[in-house]
Amino acid sequence: MIVPRTLKGFRDYLPEAMIPRERLMEISRSVYRSYGFCPIDTPALEHADVLCGKGGDEADKQMFRFEDHGKRDVGMRFDLTVPLARFVAKHGNDLGMPFKRYHIATVWRGEKPQAGRYREFVQCDFDTIGTTSIASDIETALVINDLIRAIGFEKFSIRTNNRKVLNGLLEKNDLKEHSVVVLRALDKLSKIGADKVREEMMATSGASSAQVDEILKLTEIKGNNQEVLKQLEPLCAKNDLAREGFDQLRQLVDAVSAVGITDDNFQVDVSIARGLDYYTGTIFETFLDDLPSIGSVCSGGRYDNLAQLYTKQELPGIGASLGLDRLLTAMQELGMIEPTRTTADVLVAQFDADSLSEYLKIAAALRAQGIATEVFPDAKKLKAQFKYADRRGFRAVVLAGKDELTSGRLNVKWLEDGSQSEFPLSEDLEDLGQWLRQRLG
Amino acid sequence: MIVPRTLKGFRDYLPEAMIPRERLMEISRSVYRSYGFCPIDTPALEHADVLCGKGGDEADKQMFRFEDHGKRDVGMRFDLTVPLARFVAKHGNDLGMPFKRYHIATVWRGEKPQAGRYREFVQCDFDTIGTTSIASDIETALVINDLIRAIGFEKFSIRTNNRKVLNGLLEKNDLKEHSVVVLRALDKLSKIGADKVREEMMATSGASSAQVDEILKLTEIKGNNQEVLKQLEPLCAKNDLAREGFDQLRQLVDAVSAVGITDDNFQVDVSIARGLDYYTGTIFETFLDDLPSIGSVCSGGRYDNLAQLYTKQELPGIGASLGLDRLLTAMQELGMIEPTRTTADVLVAQFDADSLSEYLKIAAALRAQGIATEVFPDAKKLKAQFKYADRRGFRAVVLAGKDELTSGRLNVKWLEDGSQSEFPLSEDLEDLGQWLRQRLG
Numbered sequence: 001m002i003v004p005r006t007l008k009g010f011r012d013y014l015p016e017a018m019i020p021r022e023r024l025m026e027i028s029r030s031v032y033r034s035y036g037f038c039p040i041d042t043p044a045l046e047h048a049d050v051l052c053g054k055g056g057d058e059a060d061k062q063m064f065r066f067e068d069h070g071k072r073d074v075g076m077r078f079d080l081t082v083p084l085a086r087f088v089a090k091h092g093n094d095l096g097m098p099f100k101r102y103h104i105a106t107v108w109r110g111e112k113p114q115a116g117r118y119r120e121f122v123q124c125d126f127d128t129i130g131t132t133s134i135a136s137d138i139e140t141a142l143v144i145n146d147l148i149r150a151i152g153f154e155k156f157s158i159r160t161n162n163r164k165v166l167n168g169l170l171e172k173n174d175l176k177e178h179s180v181v182v183l184r185a186l187d188k189l190s191k192i193g194a195d196k197v198r199e200e201m202m203a204t205s206g207a208s209s210a211q212v213d214e215i216l217k218l219t220e221i222k223g224n225n226q227e228v229l230k231q232l233e234p235l236c237a238k239n240d241l242a243r244e245g246f247d248q249l250r251q252l253v254d255a256v257s258a259v260g261i262t263d264d265n266f267q268v269d270v271s272i273a274r275g276l277d278y279y280t281g282t283i284f285e286t287f288l289d290d291l292p293s294i295g296s297v298c299s300g301g302r303y304d305n306l307a308q309l310y311t312k313q314e315l316p317g318i319g320a321s322l323g324l325d326r327l328l329t330a331m332q333e334l335g336m337i338e339p340t341r342t343t344a345d346v347l348v349a350q351f352d353a354d355s356l357s358e359y360l361k362i363a364a365a366l367r368a369q370g371i372a373t374e375v376f377p378d379a380k381k382l383k384a385q386f387k388y389a390d391r392r393g394f395r396a397v398v399l400a401g402k403d404e405l406t407s408g409r410l411n412v413k414w415l416e417d418g419s420q421s422e423f424p425l426s427e428d429l430e431d432l433g434q435w436l437r438q439r440l441g
Numbered sequence: 442m443i444v445p446r447t448l449k450g451f452r453d454y455l456p457e458a459m460i461p462r463e464r465l466m467e468i469s470r471s472v473y474r475s476y477g478f479c480p481i482d483t484p485a486l487e488h489a490d491v492l493c494g495k496g497g498d499e500a501d502k503q504m505f506r507f508e509d510h511g512k513r514d515v516g517m518r519f520d521l522t523v524p525l526a527r528f529v530a531k532h533g534n535d536l537g538m539p540f541k542r543y544h545i546a547t548v549w550r551g552e553k554p555q556a557g558r559y560r561e562f563v564q565c566d567f568d569t570i571g572t573t574s575i576a577s578d579i580e581t582a583l584v585i586n587d588l589i590r591a592i593g594f595e596k597f598s599i600r601t602n603n604r605k606v607l608n609g610l611l612e613k614n615d616l617k618e619h620s621v622v623v624l625r626a627l628d629k630l631s632k633i634g635a636d637k638v639r640e641e642m643m644a645t646s647g648a649s650s651a652q653v654d655e656i657l658k659l660t661e662i663k664g665n666n667q668e669v670l671k672q673l674e675p676l677c678a679k680n681d682l683a684r685e686g687f688d689q690l691r692q693l694v695d696a697v698s699a700v701g702i703t704d705d706n707f708q709v710d711v712s713i714a715r716g717l718d719y720y721t722g723t724i725f726e727t728f729l730d731d732l733p734s735i736g737s738v739c740s741g742g743r744y745d746n747l748a749q750l751y752t753k754q755e756l757p758g759i760g761a762s763l764g765l766d767r768l769l770t771a772m773q774e775l776g777m778i779e780p781t782r783t784t785a786d787v788l789v790a791q792f793d794a795d796s797l798s799e800y801l802k803i804a805a806a807l808r809a810q811g812i813a814t815e816v817f818p819d820a821k822k823l824k825a826q827f828k829y830a831d832r833r834g835f836r837a838v839v840l841a842g843k844d845e846l847t848s849g850r851l852n853v854k855w856l857e858d859g860s861q862s863e864f865p866l867s868e869d870l871e872d873l874g875q876w877l878r879q880r881l882g
Contacts, residue, residue: 002490004530004751007515010486012528014535015479015542022470022480029463034808036785036815038456039463043561044485044547045451045505049443064486066507069551074448087453089445094455096782096832098818101456106485106547110510120484128818135797135818142801146808258798259805310445341537344477356576357699360583364700367475367587374477377539377569377576391537 009111009119015341020331021122024324025104027150028124032102035143037126040101042083044108048073054082054309062109076108080125080321081306088129089310097130097315116329127319129306134248136318137282137302138255144286144298145261147322152336155289156297159269162249163279163301168242169235173214178205182215183273190271194219218270225253228268245281252282280304284320291330297323340393344372345440347389348398353379358405362398362429369433371440373398389415395440398432400425414439450552450560456782461772462563465765466545468591469565473543476584478567481542483524485549489514495523495750503550517549521566521762522747529570530751538571538756557770568760570747575689577759578723578743579696585727585739586702588763593777596730597738600710603690604720604742609683610676614655619646623656624714631712635660659711666694669709686722693723721745725761732771738764781834785813786881788830789839794820799846803839803870810874812881814839830856836881839873841866855880 006012013021029039045068052060055078064076077083080103088095104124111117126143128136141158148156166186170179181204185197192200194216201212214235221231229250236242249268256266274283281302288297300320307315331337346366348359359375366373374394376385382399389397399420400410408425412432423432447453454462470480486509493501496519505517518524521544529536545565552558567584569577582599589597607627611620622645626638633641635657642653662672670691677683690709697707715724722743729738741761748756772778787807789800800816807814815835817826823840830838840861841851849866853873864873 001753002751004491004527004748005488006484006531007486007488007509007513008511010484012484012532013480013482014532015481018480018482021482026467033784034813035804036783036788036813038782038784039454039459040456041454041459041462043447043451043453044549045448045561047446047448050445062510064507064509066505068448068505069503070449072448086445090447091453091455096829098829100815108485120486131818133794133818135791135794135801135816138797138801139816139818142805255798255801259801307445310443312442341479342477343474343479347477350576353574353576356579357696360576360579360696360700363476364583372475372477374541375576375580377572377574377580388537388539 007119009113009117011118011120015343016339017328019340019343020328020337021324024151024327025122025124028104028147028322029102031143031146031150032126034146035100035139037100037102037128037143040087040103041105042077042080042087042103044076044106045074046077046083046086048075050086050310051075051077051082054085055079059109062111064108064110077105078109079107080105080123081319084125084127084129085307085315086310088315089307089313092311092313092315098136099129100127101129102126116325118325122324124322124324125319126321127317129315129317132316134251134255137248137252140282140300140318140320141252141256141266141284142259142261144284144320145256145265147298148286151327152331153288156265157287157289158266158298159272159285159287160249160252160266161268161270161272161283162245162281163273163283164241164245164281165232165236165249165270166245166273168239168245169215169218171241172239173207173211175205175207175211175215178207180277181205182207186215186218186271187273189219221270224263225257225266225268228270229253232268232270248281274299274301278303282318288330290334294326294330294333295323297326297330299323338393342374342392342394344374345395346371346373346398346436347385347392347394347396348373348375348400349382349385350376350379351382351399351401355400355402355405358400362400362410362425365427365429366433366436368428369430369437371433371436396436412436448560450554450558452559452561456784457780458769460781460784461769461778462765465592465768466563466565469545469588469763470543472584472587472591473567475587476541476580478541478543478569478584481528481544482546483518483521483528483544485517485547486515487518487524487527489516491527491751492516492518492523495526496520500550503552505549505551518546519550520548521546521564522760525566525568525570526748526756527751529756530748530754533748533752533754533756539577540570541568542570543567557766559766563765565763565765566760567762568758570756570758573757575692575696578689578693581723581741581759581761582693582697582707582725583700583702585725585761586697586706588739589727592768593772594729597706598728598730599707599739600713600726600728601690601693601707602709602711602713602724603686603722604714604724605682605686605722606673606677606690606711607686607714609680609686610656610659612682613680614648614652616646616648616652616656619648621718622646623648627656627659627712628714630660662711665704666698666707666709669711670694673709673711689723715740715742719744723759729771731775735767735771735774736764738767738771740764779834783815783833783835785815786836787812787814787839787877788826788833788835788837789814789816789841790823790826791817791820792823792840792842796841796843796846799841803841803851803866806868806870807874807877809869810871810878812874812877837877853877 283301724742
């Protein structure tokens with residue numbers, strides 16, 4: 001006999017885990033679509049050379065890679081950005097620009113399994129390709145806001161910055177060639193504080209105290225968005241790149257505010273840099289105010305040239321990725337997930353097998369009114385059927401024995417309080433349906 | 442530069458293909474849930490020994506199999522049934538029985554690519570585990586009916602039979618040991634006709650003409666469901682297994698008819714056997730009346746012991762699988778798919794970048810009324826924006842230049858007929874929203 005086990009770093013999703021996951025994916029799809037983003041899908045397997053070297057050495061090392069039946073060198077996708085680049089390079093002419101897509105799909109990374117890190121997980125990305133318009137940056141912020149709200153959070157902070165501001169300031173202070181190490185140090189501000197950031201910057205870049213001070217002025221900027229912009233503006237003077245970034249940041253802040261998103265949910269944070277090298281303009285991170293330690297639950301930014309490894313066509317774009325696993329963990333910790341192991345709210349008990357058709361008709365009549373309804377498959381003792389209903393998390397049990405069926409009525413037990421109500425057994429069960437819909441909300 | 446190509450036998454889904462696919466998957470989920478089936482997911486990769494030998498030699502040969510970073514022998518799942526068996530064996534105690542699950546996920550088979558056959562495809566399965574009750578057989582038929590109807594078909598035939606009837610008749614006629622070849626021949630009836638089936642049966646099983654005649658009596662049974670049952674009953678006499686199968690078939694037919702599904706959509710077909718060895722009772726196939734040549738679009742059946750390779754616990758069940766690719770091909774051929782490359786119906790044109798906030802507010806007000814709305818990201822010439830709207834398949838374009846915005850009004854162009862209507866530019870855009878919702882249906 002074979003031991004029924006899963007691979008290390010992989011996991012099964014039981015209904016209690018999968019029901020809220022599916023709900024999150026459905027909300028994402030519905031928000032993406034409300035802005036006109038379109039779904040696409042790409043293969044899990046690609047030619048290895050299409051994937052290699054695009055996500056850095058670490059990604060290459062972690063990629064599941066093998067030789068297929070036709071001796072081809074193939075790899076499993078480790079993100080959805082590299083396949084997107086390959087996709088737009090291949091289909092650019094058919095797609096038309098601007099092209100707005102979302103992609104919710106599984107990716108694989110053979111990394112060391114550790115708490116909360118898996119070798120298989122779902123990414124949930126959206127991107128707008130083929131335009132440099134600030135309208136897309138603004139829209140990306142609005143989508144993030146709508147996503148987090150639709151999932152059920154009101155207290156969250158979308159933090160934004162612009163890499164042009166950062167890169168302009170580095171340029172202005174002759175630190176351009178050290179941008180990677182300087183920004184990496186800056187990114188640690190909230191974790192290690194300004195003094196340590198200063199030390200690290202000087203040690204890694206060899207910059208003078210005066211140079212570093214100019215950059216660290218960013219960390220002293222405080223206040224609401226308009227105050228932050230006011231303090232940032234003079235720092236950006238006399239450098240074209242910084243000025244351009246500043247103007248974009250101001251346009252973004254003004255438009256987001258005009259559409260009614262307050263500073264509570266959307267904040268300029270001039271010290272965030274985001275690790276990835278390929279961001280070139282607006283960047284976003286999103287934190288849950290009640291659980292900031294979980295990290296950013298939606299991050300992204302603007303890039304200049306998505307598909308340069310596959311095509312000469314320049315494809316600028318902006319996008320972000322919703323962190324499904326982090327969000328689910330947060331919702332679990334904050335008690336936002338109703339524990340349930342059923343997709344139906346109503347269970348029709350089966351008193352005796354002879355009346356099965358009646359039970360099936362009752363269930364069909366409720367389904368026709370939009371109420372998910374299950375019929376217990378065996379005419380077991382009622383006690384066992386109630387135990388099943390409790391364990392699964394049903395809300396109501398329909399009870400109709402021979403007597404009730406004959407006299408044209410049925411009872412419903414509301415499991416939360418054990419109360420019982422009687423209804424006429426009509427063809428379409430409108431009374432019962434109305435009562436249930438009201439109670440189920 | 443790397444050529445942006447996909448692997449042989451794999452495919453990208455562009456929006457025009459993915460939008461109807463997602464719709465089909467959503468319909469399936471919603472029908473499954475309305476009966477209380479719950480979603481699960483399992484890893485794409487499993488220990489090779491968990492997958493090997495479960496789908497037959499052919500499946501083993503086609504499996505994508507390799508050594509992972511930890512020198513483990515791993516394989517990519519080639520169906521969702523083997524992972525389900527492993528899953529219930531592993532989690533049986535946590536799941537509780539009966540257990541009703543659906544699983545919509547990608548599987549991989551390294552088979553020879555040919556027209557309409559891919560190495561990567563999505564399966565869409567539902568199963569009820571842990572009960573032998575005929576109620577589950579009936580429910581499976583009802584789910585298939587609801588699925589095909591919800592997708593948009595009215596003319597379809599769910600065909601059913603019971604392997605116990607077939608196996609009982611074989612037993613009765615001393616052909617039990619030749620059941621595989623006899624049933625394989627019988628399965629070809631609709632393709633090659635009764636004479637050839639007869640020839641093949643005699644050649645492969647060595648049966649006598651008299652023995653084969655007894656089996657072929659099945660092929661002479663004709664009429665509506667009640668007539669078929671009437672003709673079948675005497676054939677099943679004097680064999681317990683056949684009799685048991687017959688009784689189940691009758692219960693199934695009576696209940697399905699009681700719930701209002703007519704013989705037009707549900708038919709006993711005593712000659713279908715379905716290839717797979719592991720079916721042991723009720724079996725189903727589903728054909729589209731307008732396109733029977735495409736084959737069964739939803740098939741399944743009852744099995745006695747799902748997980749015998751992984752656990753001593755006996756787990757009977759019944760399930761079926763919806764053929765997404767076949768259904769999409771059929772819908773395409775029958776003109777049931779509106780060609781569209783947008784998920785939004787309304788495009789807000791951008792006249793000038795200064796008024797962007799106004800356009801964003803218009804879009805937000807429409808979204809708040811449930812109307813998916815996109816804002817064109819650049820203030821390009823209107824001609825280019827209309828071209829984009831046409832190409833993508835938008836239904837309406839909102840037009841609001843500086844003059845209109847100043848005087849508090851906007852225009853909507855309905856693309857189908859080019860007509861234009863004016864609306865007041867109120868905060869919540871209720872008038873416009875109501876008009877659009879009515880037109881969009």
